[in-house]
Amino acid sequence: MNILLIGSGGREHALAWKIAQSPQLDRLYICLGNGGTRGVAETVDLNLDDHSSVISFCQLMAIDLVVVGPEAPLVAGLADDLQKANISVFGPSKAAAQLEGSKNFTKALCDRMAVPTAAYGHFTNATDARAYATEQGAPIVVKADGLAAGKGVTVALTLEEAHAAIDDCFDGAFGDAGAEVVVEEFLSGEEASMFFLCDGKTALPFGTAQDHKRVGDGDTGPNTGGMGAYSPAPVVDDALQKEILDTIITPSLDGMAAAGMPFRGVLFAGLMIDQSGPKLIEYNVRFGDPECQVLMMRLQSDLVPLLQACADGDVSKMQADWSPQFALTVVMAADGYPAGYEKGSQINGLNGLNDNQTQVFHAGTKELNGTIRASGGRVLAVTAQGDSASQAQKRAYAAIDKIDWPQGFCRKDIGWRAVQRET
Ligand code: AMP
Numbered sequence: 001m002n003i004l005l006i007g008s009g010g011r012e013h014a015l016a017w018k019i020a021q022s023p024q025l026d027r028l029y030i031c032l033g034n035g036g037t038r039g040v041a042e043t044v045d046l047n048l049d050d051h052s053s054v055i056s057f058c059q060l061m062a063i064d065l066v067v068v069g070p071e072a073p074l075v076a077g078l079a080d081d082l083q084k085a086n087i088s089v090f091g092p093s094k095a096a097a098q099l100e101g102s103k104n105f106t107k108a109l110c111d112r113m114a115v116p117t118a119a120y121g122h123f124t125n126a127t128d129a130r131a132y133a134t135e136q137g138a139p140i141v142v143k144a145d146g147l148a149a150g151k152g153v154t155v156a157l158t159l160e161e162a163h164a165a166i167d168d169c170f171d172g173a174f175g176d177a178g179a180e181v182v183v184e185e186f187l188s189g190e191e192a193s194m195f196f197l198c199d200g201k202t203a204l205p206f207g208t209a210q211d212h213k214r215v216g217d218g219d220t221g222p223n224t225g226g227m228g229a230y231s232p233a234p235v236v237d238d239a240l241q242k243e244i245l246d247t248i249i250t251p252s253l254d255g256m257a258a259a260g261m262p263f264r265g266v267l268f269a270g271l272m273i274d275q276s277g278p279k280l281i282e283y284n285v286r287f288g289d290p291e292c293q294v295l296m297m298r299l300q301s302d303l304v305p306l307l308q309a310c311a312d313g314d315v316s317k318m319q320a321d322w323s324p325q326f327a328l329t330v331v332m333a334a335d336g337y338p339a340g341y342e343k344g345s346q347i348n349g350l351n352g353l354n355d356n357q358t359q360v361f362h363a364g365t366k367e368l369n370g371t372i373r374a375s376g377g378r379v380l381a382v383t384a385q386g387d388s389a390s391q392a393q394k395r396a397y398a399a400i401d402k403i404d405w406p407q408g409f410c411r412k413d414i415g416w417r418a419v420q421r422e423t
């Protein structure tokens, strides 16, 4: 098989690494990839906004399957256009990608299908949104409706913060994404993520994970794309997985199919767990980054037939086998991230770190004359396995100690909750 993988982050390096191990693979192309994917895939530079040029490439190279990593091309309808050209694609249609592209779309689905989630109001003007927040009281959560690069959510501890966040949205801080606003109930509990491979009707559970969104140790400081993650999520036991599937995922898939927009691809459910049971915080229509890195580390099955089954529309006979080991990834980011940071610094010490327990996945890197340079905010995802969270954590940080990159930093406490549970 020839496969084209779309994306250039740590998630895509992990997917490329796993796809490259498939006995079914002939050639793997990646658009655009990074300094780490060069070892496992051929880099191609396609204009992703121009779907016809992507289609032409697929026809020329006899691509059998396109795997879309990030959400933006999905929300822009890349999967629809590929399908119309009879090219098999892993990733949902534009209509189904609204599960990530519009908070209000997902909340309305939850209403229709009685999926447990935070109570909410949906607003198209600041006056009504402010009035609703005042009536509900703080803490309360304000969300720009559309895609806002992970910055559109404010967990407001005071009404003043909530009102300011509402004004920001309607004043255009997130462009069109903030023209509509969801104001919702603050949920407390422990957050976890669960992934499902979906064929439009059926969901195959595809692992659990927890991430660390805040930039600083102790989960402090501003939100980021994710500074580390681990899998499995100890808080999600087998009984809870079944409850999540039965009360959240299956009704959501049924509701999507009934609305004429069956969901095919990976559904990433962000969940809040407390004594009253799991509640949906949000859906994403792609793998998490860096959650994907820990999932790929633990996946023992061949990934390619699983992705192909989603694309073909039948995962009902598929099975995913997982290593019983724990996997943990620590993100190394450029100094200054998630605010401004410099690009171009050289990273040394990467050679010889990868073995059967450790993999350094690249995110924002590029290769320049045989050296690896930082080219983004999140730069490396140093990933390790172990018999326990503590062992995986020790291995990941031991690898980090060998990396020579003075312009980078990482959190020192990734996995603290899971390690605490063990001790
Ligand atoms: P989202 O972009 O929807 O994932 O939100 C980003 C983060 O905001 C989540 O991972 C949660 O930590 C937090 N969050 C979102 N919605 C809520 C909520 N209703 N209650 C508490 N925290 C929330």
Ligand code: GLY
Pocket (backbone or CB within 6 Å): 211, 225, 226, 284, 287, 288, 289, 290, 291
């Ligand atoms: N790490 C969170 C995300 O990919 O959305």
